Amino acid sequence: MKAAHPDAMPIAGGTDVMVEINFDRHRPAAFLDLTRVADLAEWGSEDGVLRVGAGVTYTRLIDELGDRLPGLAMASRTVGSPQIRNRGTVGGNLGSASPAGDAHPALLASRAMVELASVAGTRRLPAHEFFVGPKRNAMRKDELIAAFLIEPAQGPQQFSKVGTRNAMVIAVCSFALAIEPGRRRVGTGIGSAAPTPVSAPEAEKFLEGVLEEGGLWQKPAPVAESALARFGELVAAAAKPIDDVRGTAAYRRHALAVMARRSFVWAWNEYLGAE
Ligand SMILES: Cc1cc2nc3c(=O)[nH]c(=O)nc-3n(C[C@H](O)[C@H](O)[C@H](O)COP(=O)(O)OP(=O)(O)OC[C@H]3O[C@@H](n4cnc5c(N)ncnc54)[C@H](O)[C@@H]3O)c2cc1C
Numbered sequence: 001m002k003a004a005h006p007d008a009m010p011i012a013g014g015t016d017v018m019v020e021i022n023f024d025r026h027r028p029a030a031f032l033d034l035t036r037v038a039d040l041a042e043w044g045s046e047d048g049v050l051r052v053g054a055g056v057t058y059t060r061l062i063d064e065l066g067d068r069l070p071g072l073a074m075a076s077r078t079v080g081s082p083q084i085r086n087r088g089t090v091g092g093n094l095g096s097a098s099p100a101g102d103a104h105p106a107l108l109a110s111r112a113m114v115e116l117a118s119v120a121g122t123r124r125l126p127a128h129e130f131f132v133g134p135k136r137n138a139m140r141k142d143e144l145i146a147a148f149l150i151e152p153a154q155g156p157q158q159f160s161k162v163g164t165r166n167a168m169v170i171a172v173c174s175f176a177l178a179i180e181p182g183r184r185r186v187g188t189g190i191g192s193a194a195p196t197p198v199s200a201p202e203a204e205k206f207l208e209g210v211l212e213e214g215g216l217w218q219k220p221a222p223v224a225e226s227a228l229a230r231f232g233e234l235v236a237a238a239a240k241p242i243d244d245v246r247g248t249a250a251y252r253r254h255a256l257a258v259m260a261r262r263s264f265v266w267a268w269n270e271y272l273g274a275e
Pocket of ligand 1: 010012013014016019055078080081088089093094100170
């Protein structure tokens with residue numbers, strides 16, 4: 001149907017689409033109701049990787065996959081309200097591709113893949129290649145988002161978000177972290193602080209180096225304050241924030257540095273406790 005009607009607007013939970021329609025930003029000639037496609041609401045395991053259908057709601061992610069995807073579950077808990085989480089989906093978050101979408105930093109930190117499907121077949125691309133501009137993604141007009149692929153957490157994960165209140169708020173900025181001790185790898189994701197969701201590769205490499213050189217992967221111990229401060233600076237430097245109604249660029253950089261340091265300490269303490 002998408003190939004036959006490339007201009008038809010897919011609708012999953014409708015929590016973005018209906019806002020757009022109500023504000024008269026779109027008048028699509030037709031809708032494609034994806035809630036009728038049962039496959040999209042399923043998840044399963046493929047060679048140890050989770051394949052989560054685009055139509056799985058935040059509520060189900062939290063309830064059914066929170067133990068395996070703690071970072072994404074933390075992010076999901078901050079989305080809207082219970083009503084929005086009951087309807088809203090990660091597929092819809094990806095479809096809207098807002099730089100403020102709360103699922104995105106967690107997907108980036110875990111190096112998730114997005115699966116796109118069309119009559120021409122299926123392709124999978126890394127989340128960081130999926131976001132191509134503000135509210136723009138790599139999906140072709142004849143494609144739909146079928147699922148995302150993500151490994152169960154390989155270590156502690158965190159998500160933090162700054163907003164003007166605790167619930168029902170678009171992030172001023174957000175940060176996700178995934179630590180993988182087995183692979184000696186650190187993953188990051190930044191939201192609402194660049195034209196697209198981005199990660200902070202230099203910050204990741206720096207922290208991996210600190211943990212490697214200090215022998216901290218094998219013998220976990222607290223990380224020096226100076227290294228934490230540098231990690232925060234490098235995360236802030238990876239962002240390209242703007243001044244807007246939600247916050248200034250300077251505040252976003254500051255908040256990112258603070259969230260990065262805190263998230264790491266929370267995650268590392270969890271790892272220290274587990275060792
Ligand atoms: C009150 C309120 C609070 C909110 N709070 C938050 C928040 O805290 N954090 C946050 O990130 N978002 C928030 N949102 C935005 C929204 O809930 C999320 O972006 C949600 O993930 C959208 O999912 P959905 O299933 O409702 O998408 P829909 O509205 O159905 O679709 C969104 C977009 O994706 C496209 N789409 C949907 N599914 C597919 C698919 N399978 N393939 C291709 N395209 C698809 C649609 O065509 C549309 O362009 C809020 C919205 C409201 C109304």
